[in-house]
Structure formats: C-alpha cells, structure tokens
Amino acid sequence: MTKYIIKRLLQTIPTLLAISFLVFSILYITPGDPVLLMLAASETSTVDPASYAAVQKDLGLDKPFFVRYVDFISKAVQGDLGRSYITNQKIFPTVMERMPATLQLTFSALLIALLISIPLGVLAAIKQGSIWDNIATFLATISVSLPGFWFGMLLIIFFALNLRLLPSFGMGDIDKGIGDVIRHLILPATALGTSLAAMLTRMTRSSMIEVLNQDYVTVARSKGLKERTVIYIHALKNALIPIITVLGAQFGSLLGGAIVTETIFAWPGVGRLAVNAIGKRDFPMIQGNTLIICTGFIMVNLIVDILYGVLDPRISFTEK
Amino acid sequence: MSEVTKKIQEHETETIDPGIIGEESLPISSMWKDILRRFRHNRLAVIGVFIMTITIFMCISAPLFTKFDPVLDMQLMNRLLPVGSPEHILGTDDLGRDIFSRILYGGRVSLLTGLIVSIFTMIIGVFIGCISGYFGGWLDNFFMRIVDIFLAFPFLVLAIAIMAALGPSQKNIILTLVIVGWPSFARLTRGQILSLKEKEYIEASKASGFSHARIMFFHILPNALAPIIVMATLRIGGTIMSAASLNFLGLGVDSSLPEWGVMLNQARDYMTSAPHLSIFPGVAISLSVLSMNWIGDGLRDALDPRMRK
Amino acid sequence: MSDNALLEVRDLYVQFATPEGIVPAVDGIDFDIKKGRTLAIVGESGCGKTVTALSLLKLLKSPPAKITADSIKLDGLDIYNLSPNEIRKIRGKDISMIFQEPMTSLNPVFRISKQMNEVYKTHTNLNNKQIQEACIEALRTVGVPEPEKKYVAYPHELSGGLRQRVMIAMALSSKPKLLIADEPTTALDVTVQAQILMLLRRMCQNSGMSVLLITHDFGVVADLAEDVVVMYAGKIVEFGPLNTVLYSPKHPYTKALIDSIPGLRVKRGGRLNSITGMVPNLLRLPEGCRFAPRCSQANEKCTRLQPEIEQISDQGVACFRWRELN
Numbered sequence: 024m025t026k027y028i029i030k031r032l033l034q035t036i037p038t039l040l041a042i043s044f045l046v047f048s049i050l051y052i053t054p055g056d057p058v059l060l061m062l063a064a065s066e067t068s069t070v071d072p073a074s075y076a077a078v079q080k081d082l083g084l085d086k087p088f089f090v091r092y093v094d095f096i097s098k099a100v101q102g103d104l105g106r107s108y109i110t111n112q113k114i115f116p117t118v119m120e121r122m123p124a125t126l127q128l129t130f131s132a133l134l135i136a137l138l139i140s141i142p143l144g145v146l147a148a149i150k151q152g153s154i155w156d157n158i159a160t161f162l163a164t165i166s167v168s169l170p171g172f173w174f175g176m177l178l179i180i181f182f183a184l185n186l187r188l189l190p191s192f193g194m195g196d197i198d199k200g201i202g203d204v205i206r207h208l209i210l211p212a213t214a215l216g217t218s219l220a221a222m223l224t225r226m227t228r229s230s231m232i233e234v235l236n237q238d239y240v241t242v243a244r245s246k247g248l249k250e251r252t253v254i255y256i257h258a259l260k261n262a263l264i265p266i267i268t269v270l271g272a273q274f275g276s277l278l279g280g281a282i283v284t285e286t287i288f289a290w291p292g293v294g295r296l297a298v299n300a301i302g303k304r305d306f307p308m309i310q311g312n313t314l315i316i317c318t319g320f321i322m323v324n325l326i327v328d329i330l331y332g333v334l335d336p337r338i339s340f341t342e343k
Numbered sequence: 344m345s346e347v348t349k350k351i352q353e354h355e356t357e358t359i360d361p362g363i364i365g366e367e368s369l370p371i372s373s374m375w376k377d378i379l380r381r382f383r384h385n386r387l388a389v390i391g392v393f394i395m396t397i398t399i400f401m402c403i404s405a406p407l408f409t410k411f412d413p414v415l416d417m418q419l420m421n422r423l424l425p426v427g428s429p430e431h432i433l434g435t436d437d438l439g440r441d442i443f444s445r446i447l448y449g450g451r452v453s454l455l456t457g458l459i460v461s462i463f464t465m466i467i468g469v470f471i472g473c474i475s476g477y478f479g480g481w482l483d484n485f486f487m488r489i490v491d492i493f494l495a496f497p498f499l500v501l502a503i504a505i506m507a508a509l510g511p512s513q514k515n516i517i518l519t520l521v522i523v524g525w526p527s528f529a530r531l532t533r534g535q536i537l538s539l540k541e542k543e544y545i546e547a548s549k550a551s552g553f554s555h556a557r558i559m560f561f562h563i564l565p566n567a568l569a570p571i572i573v574m575a576t577l578r579i580g581g582t583i584m585s586a587a588s589l590n591f592l593g594l595g596v597d598s599s600l601p602e603w604g605v606m607l608n609q610a611r612d613y614m615t616s617a618p619h620l621s622i623f624p625g626v627a628i629s630l631s632v633l634s635m636n637w638i639g640d641g642l643r644d645a646l647d648p649r650m651r652k
Numbered sequence: 653m654s655d656n657a658l659l660e661v662r663d664l665y666v667q668f669a670t671p672e673g674i675v676p677a678v679d680g681i682d683f684d685i686k687k688g689r690t691l692a693i694v695g696e697s698g699c700g701k702t703v704t705a706l707s708l709l710k711l712l713k714s715p716p717a718k719i720t721a722d723s724i725k726l727d728g729l730d731i732y733n734l735s736p737n738e739i740r741k742i743r744g745k746d747i748s749m750i751f752q753e754p755m756t757s758l759n760p761v762f763r764i765s766k767q768m769n770e771v772y773k774t775h776t777n778l779n780n781k782q783i784q785e786a787c788i789e790a791l792r793t794v795g796v797p798e799p800e801k802k803y804v805a806y807p808h809e810l811s812g813g814l815r816q817r818v819m820i821a822m823a824l825s826s827k828p829k830l831l832i833a834d835e836p837t838t839a840l841d842v843t844v845q846a847q848i849l850m851l852l853r854r855m856c857q858n859s860g861m862s863v864l865l866i867t868h869d870f871g872v873v874a875d876l877a878e879d880v881v882v883m884y885a886g887k888i889v890e891f892g893p894l895n896t897v898l899y900s901p902k903h904p905y906t907k908a909l910i911d912s913i914p915g916l917r918v919k920r921g922g923r924l925n926s927i928t929g930m931v932p933n934l935l936r937l938p939e940g941c942r943f944a945p946r947c948s949q950a951n952e953k954c955t956r957l958q959p960e961i962e963q964i965s966d967q968g969v970a971c972f973r974w975r976e977l978n
Contacts, residue, residue, distance in 0.1 A: 250736075282499055317496060337808050
C-alpha cells in the first residue's frame with residue numbers, strides 16, 4: 024500500500040512540471056510590457072533607459088526564457104512565488120491565506136452534491152422506469168444545463184433578498200459560532216454543488232442499474248438476505264466505485280465553478296483572487312495562483328486514486 | 344492526471360459501431376434512414392431541435408422582432424422598466440436599453456461562438472487524434488502527453504489563465520475555448536482510430552496498396568464519426584455556457600455589448616431593485632444549452648442504440 | 653400428493669413482457685422432486701430450465717417476469733403464495749441455490765468471510781466465533797485447500813473451481829432440504845468439472861438432501877441424476893428415471909440429445925450427430941408440436957396439434973408417435 028502511494032506521488036512530478044511550464048509560458052505570451060506596467064508608465068510618456076533596465080533586471084526579465092523558467096521552478100519549490108505587481112505582497116502566503124475558504128466552499132459543495140445525488144440515484148435505479156425515475160432523470164438533465172452562476176443569483180434573489188432567510192455574501196465567522204458559518208455556506212455551496220449533483224445522480228443511477236443486474240446480486244438474494252441489505256450493502260459499494268473515480272476530475276470542475284461562485288457571493292477565496300488579479304493585470308499573481316490551484320487539484324486526484332485503491336480490493340495489489 | 348480518471352475517460356470514449364461504412368458497405372441510405380427514424384422518435388431531441396430552430400431564427404432575424412438597437416438605444420428616462428411595460432416586453436436595463444432586444448442580439452454572439460468553437464475544436468482535435476492513433480509510436484506518445492497535460496487542468500482555471508494572457512474580447516474567448524477544448528476531441532478520435540485500425544477491412548485496404556491518407560480519411564474516419572459528432576453537438580451547449588461564464592466574470596466583451604453572460608453580470612448590481620434583469624439572460628442560456636444537450640443525447644441514442652444508459 | 657415428494661410443482665407458467673410481445677419462457681409444466689433424490693432438468697439453451705429454477709425462489713425480476721402456478725409445494729407446504737418476506741426466509745435455508753458463473757457470483761468487494769458469514773447470520777443464532785469455525789470447516793469439507801487463508805481472501809484471489817466450491821459450501825451451510833444447481837460445472841475447465849461433480853455427488857449422498865440439477869449436458873445428468881426431465885421450448889417433452897430416459901428414450905428430441913453427445917452412446921471413431929435446425933423463437937412458436945420443425949419423424953398431425961404428456965407409472969412422453977417409433 025505505501026509503495027503504491029509513493030509510486031503515485033512520484034508520478035505526479037512530471038505532471039506538475041508540465042503544468043508549471045504551461046502556466047509559466049502562458050503568461051510569457053502576454054501582450055504588453057510588464058516592465059512598463061510596473062513603472063506605471065503609459066504608452067506616451069517616456070521612460071529613462073536606466074530605470075527601465077533596473078526594473079527589468081529586478082523582475083528578472085532580462086534573462087532568456089529557460090533561465091527564467093528554471094529560476095521560477097527552483098523558487099517555487101521553496102514556496103517563493105514572487106511578489107504581486109500591484110500590492111507587492113508575497114504571492115504564496117497571500118494565496119495560501121485564502122485557500123481554506125475555497126476548500127471550505129468546494130468540499131461543502133461536494134458534500135451537498137453527494138448527499139443529494141446518491142440517495143436520488145439509488146432510488147431512481149431501484150424504481151427504474153417508474154414515474155420517480157423519469158422525474159429524477161429529467162430534473163438532473165435540466166440542472167446540468169443551468170449555468171451555475173445564474174443559479175447562484177437566483178438563490179440569492181429568492182432566499183436572501185426576498186425571504187431574507189440567509190445572508191447574500193461573505194463567509195461566516197467561526198467566532199460567531201458554527202451556525203453563522205453554516206448560514207453563510209448554504210447558498211454558495213448549493214449553487215456550486217447542484218450541477219455536480221445532477222451529473223452524479225445520473226451516474227449513480229446508471230451504475231446502480233448495472234450492478235443490480237450482476238450475478239452476485241441475485242446470489243445475495245438467493246441466500247435469503249433482506250432486500251435492504253442486498254441493495255445498500257452489496258450493490259451500493261460496487262456502484263460507488265465509478266462514482267469515486269470521477270470525483271477527482273469533478274473536483275476540477277468544482278474548482279472552476281468556485282471561481283464564479285466566489286465572485287457572486289463575494290467569498291474570500293482563491294477564485295475571487297484570480298479574477299481580481301486578472302482585472303488588474305497582476306501577472307505574477309495570476310501565475311502563482313493558477314499554479315497553486317492546479318497543484319491542489321493534482322493532490323486531490325492523488326487522494327482519490329488512493330481512495331479508489333482502498334474501495335476496490337482488486338486494485339491495490341494487482342497494479343504492476 | 345489521475346490514473347483512474349484517465350481510465351474513466353477512456354471508458355467514456357468507447358467506440359460506437361454503427362456498422363461498416365466503406366467501399367464494401369451496408370446500403371448507406373437505409374442506415375441514415377434508420378438513424379433519422381430513431382432520432383425523430385426521441386421526444387426530447389425533437390423538442391430540442393424545435394427550440395433551437397426558433398432561437399436561431401429569432402436571433403438571426405432580430406430586426407424583425409425588435410426595433411431597438413441593443414447598444415445604442417438608451418432611454419435614460421426609461422431605466423429599469425419592469426416586465427410587461429409597453430414597448431418593452433421584458434423591460435429595460437440600467438441604461439434604458441430594451442432587454443428583449445439585447446437578448447436577441449446577444450444570442451447571435453453566443454450561438455455563433457458555440458458553433459465556431461465546436462467546429463474548430465473538432466477539426467483540430469480530430470486531425471491530431473487521427474494522426475496520433477493511426478501512426479502511433481513517438482508521435483502518438485508526444486501528442487497524448489500534451490493532451491494529458493491539458494486535460495489535467497480544471498477547465499475554467501486554464502481558460503481564465505489564457506484569457507489573462509490574451510486580453511478581454513469575444514474573439515479571445517473563442518480562441519481560448521478552442522485551445523482548451525481540442526484535447527478531448529483528440530483523445531476521443533484517437534481511441535476510435537485505435538479500435539478500428541485493427542479491423543480486417545482496414546488490413547485489406549492496406550493490402551490493396553491504398554495510401555495512408557486515403558485509408559485514414561475514407562475508410563477509418565467515416566466509421567469513427569458517430570461519437571465525434573455527438574461530442575461536437577454536446578460541445579456547443581458547453582461552449583455557450585463557458586463563454587457566458589467568462590463574460591460573466593468580466594473577462595470578455597465590453598459590458599455595453601449585448602451578451603448573455605455580460606448581461607447577468609450587470610444584473611448583479613440590481614438584484615434587489617430589478618430582479619427581472621437576472622432572469623431572462625439566464626433563461627436564454629439555459630434553454631440553449633438544454634436544447635443542444637437534448638439534441639446531442641438524441642444523436643447519441645440514434646447513432647448507436649447500444650450506448651443508451 | 654405422493655408421500656416421498658419433497659417438491660411438487662403443478663402448472664407452472666413464466667411469462668416475460670418484452671417490447672416485442674409476451675415471451676412464454678415456461679409454458680405449463682408439472683414435476684416432482686422426490687426426497688433424497690436428484691432430478692435433472694435437461695435441455696438446450698433457452699428451453700426454460702434456468703427460468704424454472706429461478707421461479708421457484710421468486711428470483712426473477714417481476715415485472716417483466718410473471719410467474720403463475722397452480723401450486724408449488726415444498727414438503728407439503730405451499731411456497732407459491734408466500735409473501736416476499738416469507739420467501740426470503742426459505743432462501744438459503746430450506747432451498748439453496750448455486751449458480752453457473754463462479755467468476756461473477758461472488759461480490760468482488762467483500763471478503764469470502766463476509767459472504768459466508770452472512771448466511772449463518774441470517775439463518776442461525778450462532779455467535780461470530782462459532783460462525784467462523786463453521787465456515788472454515790465447511791470450506792474444508794468441500795475440499796478448499798488452506799481453508800483458513802482462503803476464508804479471509806477476496807474472490808479475485810481464488811480460481812473458478814475454488815469459487816464454485818465456496819458457493820457450494822455457502823449453499824449447504826444451513827443444510828437445505830433442496831439444493832438447486834444451475835449449470836454448476838458449465839463455466840469450469842474440464843478437469844475441474846469432474847472434481848466439482850464428484851464433490852456434489854459426495855455431498856448429496858451424505859446429507860439426504862434433494863437436488864434440482866439444471867444442465868444442458870447429458871453427461872452431467874448421467875453422473876449425478878436419478879430422475880430426468882427433458883424440456884424443449886418451455887414445455888416438458890419427456891421425463892422418467894435416469895436409466896429409462898438414458899437407455900430407452902422415447903421422444904425424438906431426447907434421442908437426438910443423447911445421440912449428439914460424444915462418448916455416451918456413439919462409439920469412438922463414429923460420426924458425431926448434431927441436431928439440425930435451431931431452437932424456435934418463443935415469440936413465433938409453431939402451431940403444432942414445438943419440436944416438429946426439427947423432427948425427422950414429424951408427420952402432418954405433429955405440425956397441426958400439440959401433443960399432451962402421456963404418463964405411464966413413473967415416465968412420461970409428449971409425442972403423438974412415440975409408440976410407433978419405439
């Protein structure tokens with residue numbers, strides 16, 4: 024088991040390198056001169072060559088591409104992602120400071136999605152073909168087509184502004200109690216989690232249907248086990264395996280959705296940070312932020328892979 | 344990216360086998376007739392076609408439906424009119440512009456974006472996937488490594504990073520979505536090619552001395568087309584959604600131009616005072632994506648009934 | 653009802669509702685299984701024998717399946733009209749079943765131990781330790797080597813033959829009155845087949861349990877069964893004690909089945925006989941005798957009318973011409 028984990032960890036390194044290269048080079052193609060930006064100079068005003076050279080050297084922009092890249096990587100693994108063009112604050116701590124907020128949001132969304140989709144999917148599978156099945160599938164299809172940000176806005180309008188039940192923006196304060204945290208978390212997590220819930224419901228349903236047609240389910244029944252046991256113990260564990268496997272990739276789309284959700288709900292996470300940075304053309308920040316988000320995503324995928332190995336006993340030991 | 348996610352993606356891009364197309368084949372006309380018949384029997388798909396046709400028609404012939412210019416006709420006296428006002432059935436926005444008109448003209452942008460992105464990602468992705476799958480070897484490895492890297496990114500995260508580099512405009516949105524979108528087509532096509540490559544009639548073609556290009560494009564590709572077409576159709580809906588998201592975040596067009604995502608962004612400031620601004624662009628996006636999804640699902644079921652979930 | 657019948661089935665029908673119409677998989681059959689004896693139901697794929705077996709324990713998904721019968725009695729007690737809960741109590745206890753595919757019959761994500769323990773937990777009051785001992789002993793009895801190790805293993809770590817032994821151990825754990833064995837050796841290698849058949853024979857002899865054996869292989873029938881029922885296209889065409897059916901078959905289909913098995917009656921070096929034609933489509937059954945289209949002895953009456961079963965003491969045939977042909 025540990026060997027498997029270490030092996031997977033090592034396998035992520037080339038991916039991380041490739042991602043960092045991609046992130047780095049994307050911003051290399053940026054139009055506009057970052058030196059001028061830094062000097063807050065407009066196109067018309069002249070800049071004296073000495074200060075231009077100085078800033079350029081300071082930003083390391085006088086060196087060739089690959090040297091800059093290696094520099095970037097070596098600093099990055101030490102946790103130094105440079106400083107923001109705008110605030111001149113160190114990027115790494117700034118991003119990491121806001122990471123917990125994003126994680127809180129995405130994991131809550133994931134939780135809500137699972138809590139909705141698994142029971143619904145299982146029920147739809149058991150009552151396959153019935154009116155409940157059709158309704159559930161139909162709702163799922165529609166939810167997938169709903170823009171997440173629109174759904175978030177509708178939730179705000181209805182629950183926060185009309186009914187005044189829940190706050191419409193910001194994150195809860197744990198000092199004010201867990202209730203405050205939850206009240207602030209419900210709307211954004213629901214907005215973020217709904218389209219994932221829709222997709223997971225369909226997946227759970229089809230996975231469950233396939234499992235229920237397997238021989239071992241009939242065998243379980245023939246042993247005289249209660250139907251409840253057959254479904255929720257024998258069938259469900261098998262049905263969940265494909266679900267877990269896509270959770271890793273789906274986490275990525277949750278992160279993307281979080282960017283939008285954080286914007287609507289003024290949630291102080293890394294997504295909103297990214298959008299603000301883009302608006303202000305703060306390239307080092309965009310670079311650093313993206314790199315951290317992608318690294319986080321890779322890590323989550325790794326955890327999911329390991330989880331999958333735990334769930335399905337056929338995997339861990341038979342992998343070469 | 345996750346090993347297991349890769350396996351799942353490969354599973355999802357399993358081949359459809361509609362039957363052999365090629366120089367010795369099923370009568371093609373009856374195959375298409377079968378496909379059409381199955382499609383027509385799919386109620387949701389037909390509804391989707393219906394909705395999409397009406398939408399496209401109304402957007403293209405916008406001037407027939409509204410006399411207001413979506414950008415220039417600002418009636419500052421009539422700001423934030425509610426739904427059902429005379430002359431403005433969907434009301435007006437914060438600068439007095441007619442919402443119905445902005446939705447229709449905005450539809451042009453969204454639908455066109457969806458179509459262009461889908462076509463280009465398909466062309467690029469299929470081409471690369473073909474070459475990669477057919478020739479194999481280091482070429483295949485090279486391309487698939489690139490595909491893996493792209494697919495390892497969360498979609499929107501990568502998109503906004505590229506938008507940051509390119510700068511805000513609808514053109515750049517299209518470019519970004521193509522860049523981020525071609526890898527999944529490449530992977531799908533490659534998978535199809537790999538499975539079809541080994542079939543006997545391809546061996547026969549090779550033995551007859553046909554050139555690689557001819558085999559690839561006339562024998563293999565037509566049989567591989569089914570899931571590619573399905574993906575392209577479903578991709579239109581996804582693109583409309585992603586483009587609207589990027590515009591919503593302010594990364595795209597200027598807020599004066601009509602675009603559904605932009606309109607929703609503008610509506611954010613008026614959620615209390617004029618909630619109707621938040622409703623209609625969202626409905627437009629949802630309807631478009633929904634109808635394209637129904638059409639895509641219908642195509643998938645019609646092209647290979649075995650792929651039904 | 654005869655005294656020594658453990659299972660008595662009268663007028664069993666199983667129909668499947670499909671988009672193309674109603675498929676009469678089992679079309680009115682009667683049979684008895686005597687106490688302590690093994691009855692084999694033989695026939696080609698699709699003749700309805702597996703459906704018959706599954707219908708006894710109501711293991712078919714209904715809908716689309718519809719099971720109707722005049723009566724199904726186990727040891728004199730009606731098991732046809734039981735509620736789902738009551739049927740559940742019989743499954744795995746009074747009637748156990750082993751299935752054809754050992755590779756897919758065990759849940760891949762649970763250990764053997766859990767799957768075997770379940771049976772004891774459901775039907776007995778033993779504590780965990782007693783259950784564990786019973787399981788390991790059961791594994792030993794069915795010939796699983798290193799039973800303690802195999803007990804805690806996962807199914808994928810066991811070969812097909814071993815898995816089938818585990819299935820047998822599970823099925824016999826509550827000492828059922830009737831064991832239903834659905835093609836128990838079909839999916840196994842030839843050498844393993846022989847071993848499993850030997851095992852089954854031994855278990856039957858030791859316990860006095862009745863067995864309903866479903867198979868398409870007359871060789872297996874000859875090895876294990878004492879009574880035989882031959883089915884074709886949902887109906888019974890012949891039945892009787894093993895020796896009678898095997899050595900003096902009366903129905904043309906039975907004769908053809910036996911003739912087509914190499915080694916059973918055909919001498920070495922002789923030609924292999926196969927039965928011409930294919931099993932009929934159950935949605936488009938012929939008007940007369942269902943075997944008539946493939947029967948070399950069919951006459952005009954055979955194609956027009958359906959023969960009923962003629963019973964003489966413990967045998968029966970459903971054929972108009974059986975007297976002339978024998």
